[in-house]
Amino acid sequence: MPRTRRTFTEEFKREAVKLVKQPGAKVTHIARDLGIEQSALRRWVSQEHDGVMDMRAINDEDLLAPTNGMDAPTRNGIDVPKWKR
Numbered sequence: 373m374p375r376t377r378r379t380f381t382e383e384f385k386r387e388a389v390k391l392v393k394q395p396g397a398k399v400t401h402i403a404r405d406l407g408i409e410q411s412a413l414r415r416w417v418s419q420e421h422d423g424v425m426d427m428r429a430i431n432d433e434d435l436l437a438p439t440n441g442m443d444a445p446t447r448n449g450i451d452v453p454k455w456k457r
Contacts, residue, residue: 380408385416385425392417 391402392413399417403410419425 380412382426386420388413389416389420389425 388402388406388408391397391406392399399410399413403413406413416425
C-alpha cells in the first residue's frame with residue numbers, strides 16, 4: 373500500500389521554525405511533539421536560514437482570528453496550525 377505524502381502549510385512551517393529558535397529548544401523534541409520527521413524540520417530551518425522561506429506572516433489578522441470558534445493548539449505559547457491532508 374503506497375504511503376501518501378503529507379503536505380504542510382507555510383504557516384505551519386514558519387511556526388515550527390520559530391519553536392526551534394527558542395532558547396534551549398531541541399529539534400528532536402519539537403519534531404516529535406509536532407508529529408513530523410526531524411529531517412523535515414531541519415530542512416525548514418535551513419531554508420529559513422538561507423532566505424528561501426519567507427518568515428513573515430501572510431496576514432496578521434488571519435493568524436489572530438480563531439477558526440470555527442475554537443482556539444488553535446499551542447506549543448510553548450506559539451500557535452501551531454495543523455498540517456493539511
